[in-house]
Amino acid sequence: MKLFGYKLPMMSSLLIWAVLWEIVGQLDMTILLPPLSAILAKMVEIVPTNSFLSAFGVTARAFLVGTGFAVAIGIPVGVLMGKSVLIDRLLLPWVNMFLSAPLTALVPVLMVLFGIGEQTVIITTALFAIWIIVLDTRAGVKQISSSLVEMAHSFGASSFQAFFKIYIWAALPEILAGVRIGFIRAVKGVIIGQLLVSVVGFGRLFELYSANFLMEHFWALLLVLFFAAFTLAEGLGYLERKVDYYAASRAP
Amino acid sequence: MTSQGNTALKTTQDAPQSDIAVSVRNVSKIYGGAIHALNDMTLDFPRGQLTSLLGPSGCGKTTLLKIIGGLLDQTSGEILVNGKPVDGPGPDRAFVFQDFALMPWATVIRNVAFGLELRGIAKSEREAVAEKYIAAVGLSGFEKQYPHELSGGMRQRVGLARALSVNADVLLLDEPFSAVDEQTRRKFQEDLLALVEHEKKTFIFVTHSIEEAVYVSDQIALLLARPSRVSEIIKPDIDRSISPDALRRDPVYLDTVERIWSSLRSYVE
Numbered sequence: 001m002k003l004f005g006y007k008l009p010m011m012s013s014l015l016i017w018a019v020l021w022e023i024v025g026q027l028d029m030t031i032l033l034p035p036l037s038a039i040l041a042k043m044v045e046i047v048p049t050n051s052f053l054s055a056f057g058v059t060a061r062a063f064l065v066g067t068g069f070a071v072a073i074g075i076p077v078g079v080l081m082g083k084s085v086l087i088d089r090l091l092l093p094w095v096n097m098f099l100s101a102p103l104t105a106l107v108p109v110l111m112v113l114f115g116i117g118e119q120t121v122i123i124t125t126a127l128f129a130i131w132i133i134v135l136d137t138r139a140g141v142k143q144i145s146s147s148l149v150e151m152a153h154s155f156g157a158s159s160f161q162a163f164f165k166i167y168i169w170a171a172l173p174e175i176l177a178g179v180r181i182g183f184i185r186a187v188k189g190v191i192i193g194q195l196l197v198s199v200v201g202f203g204r205l206f207e208l209y210s211a212n213f214l215m216e217h218f219w220a221l222l223l224v225l226f227f228a229a230f231t232l233a234e235g236l237g238y239l240e241r242k243v244d245y246y247a248a249s250r251a252p
Numbered sequence: 253m254t255s256q257g258n259t260a261l262k263t264t265q266d267a268p269q270s271d272i273a274v275s276v277r278n279v280s281k282i283y284g285g286a287i288h289a290l291n292d293m294t295l296d297f298p299r300g301q302l303t304s305l306l307g308p309s310g311c312g313k314t315t316l317l318k319i320i321g322g323l324l325d326q327t328s329g330e331i332l333v334n335g336k337p338v339d340g341p342g343p344d345r346a347f348v349f350q351d352f353a354l355m356p357w358a359t360v361i362r363n364v365a366f367g368l369e370l371r372g373i374a375k376s377e378r379e380a381v382a383e384k385y386i387a388a389v390g391l392s393g394f395e396k397q398y399p400h401e402l403s404g405g406m407r408q409r410v411g412l413a414r415a416l417s418v419n420a421d422v423l424l425l426d427e428p429f430s431a432v433d434e435q436t437r438r439k440f441q442e443d444l445l446a447l448v449e450h451e452k453k454t455f456i457f458v459t460h461s462i463e464e465a466v467y468v469s470d471q472i473a474l475l476l477a478r479p480s481r482v483s484e485i486i487k488p489d490i491d492r493s494i495s496p497d498a499l500r501r502d503p504v505y506l507d508t509v510e511r512i513w514s515s516l517r518s519y520v521e
Contacts (some may be wrong), residue, residue: 146514150323151353154341155367155418165370246356246400 034216043220051205056224058201062118063190066125067183074130074182075175078137079167088138089172099131103189107196118200128189129182136178140171173240173247178237187229272335273299273422273454274320278433279329283317287314291479292329297422297471302448302455304465307475308516313458314426316475319423319458321347333422343371346415348425352407360386361395363410367418378417385413390443405436412447422454429464441468442496462516466490466508467499474515484515 002008017035025035046052054169081088081095107124114120144167152166168175202221209218266480272308274297276304281290286462290312298305318324322332322341333344341347351391354363364367366377386395389409399407408428415423428436444510448455465472466488474484488508490499499505 023419145351145353146352147349147353148355150318151347151349152370154321154323154345154347155370155414156343157370160371166355170354172357243357245398 003007015170016085032215032217033215034100039216039219039223042216043223046217046220054203058118059190059194059203062125062193062201063123063186065121066190067129067186069122070129070133070182070186071125071179073126074133074178075137075168076163076182078134078175078178079141079163079171081134081136081138082144082171083167093182094143095109095131095134096193099135101224104196107193111197120197121200123191124193125186125189126191129186131182132174132185133178133182135182136174140178143174144170173243175244176236178241180233182241183232183236184229186228187225187232191225257441263466265443267391268476271299272296274333274456275335276316276320277330277332278440279316279319279326279331281312281319281324282327288479290319290326293480293482295473295482297454299454300452301470302444302457302468303473304459304469305473305475306462306465308477310357311475311477312459312480313475317456317458321345323347324435331397332486333405343418344420345422345424346418346420348408348411348415348423348428349423350427350430352399352404352411352431354407354410356399358406359396359398359409360402361481364397364413364417364510365496367414371418381417382413385417386410388416388447389413403432405432405504408440409413410422412505416447416451420453421457425455425457427458427460437464438496462509462512464510466505472512474512 008021021033021036025033025038074228077091081091105125107120108126110120114123148166148170149162152162157165180229190201191206194201195207196203199207204224205221207217208214209221276293276295276297279290279293280288282288293312293316295316303365305316307313315324319326320333322338322345322480325339331458332338333342338344361379364386365378368381372448373381383392383395386392387411391409391413394406396400399410402410408431411428429440432440441464447462447505448468448470457465457468469488472486472488473482475481476483476485485506488504490502492499493516494502
């Protein structure tokens with residue numbers, strides 16, 4: 001973007017907001033919003049502590065296992081829905097329902113079913129991520145040209161080979177988009193799970209900080225979480241751009 | 253000279269069974285219980301020759317090709333390849349697609365070797381075979397390119413090399429040149445003739461271009477629609493030893509084109 005003939009560096013809008021934040025914080029208008037500089041100082045202070053690192057470890061593990069399940073189940077289900085009209089008709093209403101459902105409201109039910117522990121946090125995380133992965137994979141598979149499928153069939157591909165050598169690759173741009181959005185939703189899912197279920201990891205820290213009005217701590221944690229999610233999304237976005245070269249050239 | 257050589261070869265191996273590579277026996281295809289795409293069709297494809305399926309759209313020529321390729325199931329009747337009935341795709345047949353059907357995420361060499369990759373042949377071995385056929389279709393030096401970096405004609409050469417590399421007896425070509433421009437198309441037809449000569453395979457070629465069919469075929473099956481049937485089998489008696497340009501002005505060539513057009517015209521009108 002250019003302003004008065006000068007090329008603005010990327011994320012310069014963030015700078016404006018940071019300055020504004022600092023001013024409002026320094027004016028001491030509300031206890032809820034400490035100055036940004038104080039928050040960053042607090043971040044440097046708490047990140048290396050043991051309690052923070054172990055909370056990060058617990059959260060990261062639940063996140064990775066949950067999203068792992070979401071990807072491992074979501075992609076095959078999406079492929080099946082894209083391939084088979086019958087399975088699609090059967091599952092699509094549920095996928096759409098859960099995609100828009102307030103999953104937070106479901107967490108107490110999950111607690112009854114799976115107990116109060118890490119298991120439920122992981123399932124919550126997976127539930128936040130999986131639906132959009134299913135839906136995007138399905139969309140990707142639906143646009144695969146039928147001749148590509150016929151080609152694999154005519155050269156003797158088994159259904160297993162067709163899945164790994166044709167469907168996954170032909171739908172990869174959509175699958176990656178689904179996984180990226182799914183991961184961002186899973187960040188929400190893991191924290192909500194930890195807040196509501198077992199009060200461990202970042203969830204426990206959030207609860208601790210907000211209950212004691214430790215707003216500098218609270219904001220520092222939120223910024224760490226934001227950067228983690230941002231880095232993940234950018235990483236997947238990078239992969240998406242790498243397959244861009246054929247996303248446009250797939251249609252016959 | 254070449255045609256003499258061919259006749260000599262044919263008389264020596266004139267065993268009636270091995271002379272026919274693909275045999276279509278009373279094949280019908282009915283879509284949705286009502287639409288007759290093919291109606292009791294019987295047709296033989298001589299070994300080592302190029303047979304064209306020519307006809308207006310809707311005559312069922314692509315349907316027939318897909319049934320021979322095992323990509324569609326016939327409603328009744330049977331397909332014999334080398335005397336054995338077939339059901340579904342098999343290593344004895346290879347398909348060339350109208351829209352090329354290349355994997356856009358794979359290089360030329362991987363696309364060409366894909367049939368062998370599916371059969372679990374080791375990478376070095378299948379790439380050696382692929383390279384041979386990439387050279388045979390004139391694409392040497394493009395092995396590491398991706399399909400979107402190639403022109404339409406070059407993409408179809410990749411499709412052809414892929415079909416050749418699995419070493420099937422029968423090659424099924426579904427309007428392979430319809431998506432490439434006219435100059436490329438002519439060059440392609442000439443190369444195809446050389447390939448038929450050189451590879452000793454049976455080619456079944458679907459086209460809606462009369463000139464193309466007469467130019468490349470040993471035998472033309474003229475199909476008509478509603479009800480779909482083989483209306484005529486034409487064997488263009490063209491001396492193929494003359495140059496391509498002379499061939500396109502050859503009176504036999506022009507007469508055959510004219511004859512087919514007059515058959516089709518009565519149908520169109």
